[in-house]
Amino acid sequence: MIKFKRLYLFKILKYYWLGLSPERGKMRNKNLFFLLVLIIIVFLIFTVSISGQIPNPDSIIYASLGGIESLDPHWLYDEASMQITHHVYENLIKYKKDSISEFEPLLATQVPSIENNLIQDNGLTYIFPIRENVFFHNGNKLTPDDILYSFRRSMILDRVGGPTWMILEPLLGVSSLEDLVVKEIDVQSYEDLFENGEIKNQYKESMVKIYTKYIEPAVTIEEDKVIFHLKSPYSPFLSVIAQNASCSAIIDKEWALRNGAWNDSANEWWNYHDPTANDDEIFNLTNGTGPFKFQKWIPGEMIQLSSFDSYWREPARIDNILIKIIPEWITRKLIFLNGEADLIEVLPNFINEMRDIEGVRLIDHLPTQAINIMHFNWNINPEGNHAIGSGQLDGQGIPTDFFNDIHVRKAFSYLFPYNTFIEKTLQEQGMRISGPMTRDTMGYLDEPDFYYQQDLIKSAEEFKKAWDGVLWEKGFSFDIYYTTGAEHAKTACEMIADFSKILNPKFQINPVGVSFPTLLKELYSGRLTMYNTGWQVDFPDPHAWMSSLLLSNGTVAASYGMNYQDFAQQVIDPLIEKGIGIVVPSEREIIYQELMKISHEHAIALYLCQHQGYHVERDWIEGWYYHPLIPVGAFAGDFYEMYKK
Numbered sequence: 001m002i003k004f005k006r007l008y009l010f011k012i013l014k015y016y017w018l019g020l021s022p023e024r025g026k027m028r029n030k031n032l033f034f035l036l037v038l039i040i041i042v043f044l045i046f047t048v049s050i051s052g053q054i055p056n057p058d059s060i061i062y063a064s065l066g067g068i069e070s071l072d073p074h075w076l077y078d079e080a081s082m083q084i085t086h087h088v089y090e091n092l093i094k095y096k097k098d099s100i101s102e103f104e105p106l107l108a109t110q111v112p113s114i115e116n117n118l119i120q121d122n123g124l125t126y127i128f129p130i131r132e133n134v135f136f137h138n139g140n141k142l143t144p145d146d147i148l149y150s151f152r153r154s155m156i157l158d159r160v161g162g163p164t165w166m167i168l169e170p171l172l173g174v175s176s177l178e179d180l181v182v183k184e185i186d187v188q189s190y191e192d193l194f195e196n197g198e199i200k201n202q203y204k205e206s207m208v209k210i211y212t213k214y215i216e217p218a219v220t221i222e223e224d225k226v227i228f229h230l231k232s233p234y235s236p237f238l239s240v241i242a243q244n245a246s247c248s249a250i251i252d253k254e255w256a257l258r259n260g261a262w263n264d265s266a267n268e269w270w271n272y273h274d275p276t277a278n279d280d281e282i283f284n285l286t287n288g289t290g291p292f293k294f295q296k297w298i299p300g301e302m303i304q305l306s307s308f309d310s311y312w313r314e315p316a317r318i319d320n321i322l323i324k325i326i327p328e329w330i331t332r333k334l335i336f337l338n339g340e341a342d343l344i345e346v347l348p349n350f351i352n353e354m355r356d357i358e359g360v361r362l363i364d365h366l367p368t369q370a371i372n373i374m375h376f377n378w379n380i381n382p383e384g385n386h387a388i389g390s391g392q393l394d395g396q397g398i399p400t401d402f403f404n405d406i407h408v409r410k411a412f413s414y415l416f417p418y419n420t421f422i423e424k425t426l427q428e429q430g431m432r433i434s435g436p437m438t439r440d441t442m443g444y445l446d447e448p449d450f451y452y453q454q455d456l457i458k459s460a461e462e463f464k465k466a467w468d469g470v471l472w473e474k475g476f477s478f479d480i481y482y483t484t485g486a487e488h489a490k491t492a493c494e495m496i497a498d499f500s501k502i503l504n505p506k507f508q509i510n511p512v513g514v515s516f517p518t519l520l521k522e523l524y525s526g527r528l529t530m531y532n533t534g535w536q537v538d539f540p541d542p543h544a545w546m547s548s549l550l551l552s553n554g555t556v557a558a559s560y561g562m563n564y565q566d567f568a569q570q571v572i573d574p575l576i577e578k579g580i581g582i583v584v585p586s587e588r589e590i591i592y593q594e595l596m597k598i599s600h601e602h603a604i605a606l607y608l609c610q611h612q613g614y615h616v617e618r619d620w621i622e623g624w625y626y627h628p629l630i631p632v633g634a635f636a637g638d639f640y641e642m643y644k645k
Contacts, residue, residue: 063326089249100369185207348488363614409604435596481532
């Protein structure tokens, strides 16, 4: 259509330039000049309007790095997947735009407080009045029973490495449902209850009682209110309930039952516990109350959402969201600069390529609640694992407990060039940290002696002490892992490999890039050796950091293996349990400082930096805002507030 109009204008110009009229073939010379001027003005206006047109005005297209793992909000626990559930599902409350400690209602009509009498019994009871006339995407009306079902299902699901610990702790007093079962039924392990995948008959009644005694009374309803009964006071409880905590997202009970999810019964609840992603009944299905409906997911390629016209607030100002998964940077960059994408995920080492480009808006040095970590697996699963080579300390591999030696961990802690990594690789979009939390968190230990610095002499000394001196003599060989496309993570792994070889040519480390879903799969299987990830805190409290990154069965720390778990159960877990039970901030701070010291002294992991965030968009995007608990990496922002202008 555009080409035709341009061609037609040129044809008219030709006629008039020749002194002809398209209708009559001729015109008088005295009108020629005025008509030419008029036509040229019209042509110029038309051309400007075409060249200035915003592409895909009804859609926002985001060029992203990695794919998602699941669409089930109670199962998933990664930023990319959470971006989808953030827009498809909703929670009872949400953070205010400019605060990480204040909330506003969402599916609830009020935020509980002592003042409004919705927090009672010295912090043990939280009452949420539920909003009326809210509809799920399939047309079903939201009821308090949907919220009751959602929380009970989330507790039951409790998959290993998942997010459910956040609601289990305040409601049941445990971070794992299996821990509660083992304690109550008095068995050595959860697996002892089963034989050939089926529960043993003698334990069925006890398992039903676990539900009726603990899960069922933890959340109840009275008319239009949902009531939470906490095991003990839990200061960050509202953060656990708020939007961005996917384990607290609300799903449609009738829809879930129809699709084979937990049957809302105490009987056989264990058959719905800890599923793999593909065994989860709503792994690739959604039905929320959020501003966008799920449309399509092609793994490794794209995710598509569309505006929900019956959304209880005003519908979104944009009709469609398309997330294109493009791991390769140059391709992702070209698509963005060509106007084929409105937002782009940019890794730190490429951020300077986005500066001072006409039509591109870069907002940087944003304080995040995210850190970058190089992890050690203290017990590596050898089954089908080529990453450990020979599996021996013979120069051709490493033993499965290689990183259980504290001298190995300290050697790598002194090996890494932290400052160079931040200045060069991250383009100064980061800050040094002394342990597993951000600088602005209660209990952060900001003392010079608790920061590892690169010191190759000390690193060599530690390597020579490791494994009774055999390590230095024999050398080692193993694979180290990062997410494909995460160039800063790749560089971090390459730095470790390069400096290791500088210290001793017998040290062979091979950086290996894998997709993010593959990295998670290998992490949960225990086959990873040493690997790089980022970690975005779940809620702004020191307990959120410690319970994930240090607790023996924490989401991340549990993947460090049995040797770490034995160590943590003795040294770390008691302190974490003590910290969450203390109300006085100054007393809590002492506990978390002690945990920071332990993480340093035992070199539990390499805490590379606290990320500073940035956001890159085309200048026709309006409405984006920054919130520290909405990740700025794989999470492009709150699409509900965005539009094009």
